[in-house]
Amino acid sequence: MDRHDDFREFVLARQQALMRTAYLLMGDAHLAEDLLQNVLTKVVGHWSKLSRDGNPEAYTRKALVNEYISWRRRSSRELPSADPPERGTSHDNATLDRIVLRQALAKLTRKQRAVIVLRSWEDLTEAQTADTLGCSIGNVKSQTHHALARLRVLAPELAELRIPEVIR
Incomplete structure (x- = not known):
């Protein structure tokens, strides 16, 4: 062995x-x-x-x-478009929602994006997220609040959706 x-x-x-x-x-x-x-x-x-x-x-x-x-080697950064693709017959709503969400996530700070991923997709508790990020639970709550507020501004059309469901 x-x-x-x-x-x-x-x-x-x-x-x-x-x-x-x-x-x-x-x-x-x-x-x-x-x-x-x-x-x-x-x-x-x-x-x-x-x-x-x-x-x-x-x-x-x-x-x-x-x-x-701390990632430094991002030579091909995401370059989100200011305008999501037009809703037409070639894409269904779920696909467009995923595109819009990815564009909005790209505009968050790295810590905000990490908090959203850990809390929403990894389904970690606030305490587990704080441990993973090496910060306080209060910081996780604050980052989550600010990230979700920013997402609401960047992609108001996603407000009624549960974020993890959009990505699947």
Whole structure:
């Protein structure tokens, strides 16, 4: 048995969920893959301690968010359009809602976007989100409030939708 077998099993079991989080944070599949790869490269170095003493998934999620917030290699930044595509016959409403939401998410600060992803898509509690971000619960509440207010301004047409349902 190889010393990295446990890590491989963890990655195989959690890769899709971690990739989804990376994608929601980055807004680009290729950048999300790069982000996740960077994080997993760092996590494998701590694996023996994590698998023995810690919560590897929580640690990996926290590392993913921290790496996203400090990400420097964003040469192909998302460039949201000021105008969403016209509602026509070629796209259904759910597709247009996803486009509008992605454009609005791209305009949030990194911490606001991270809070929305962790709270809305990862379904973390305020305490878990605070732990992941390394901040207070009050800061999570404040960031969530400001992020949702900003999303309401940027995409008022999404106000009646539950945000996680839009992305699916």
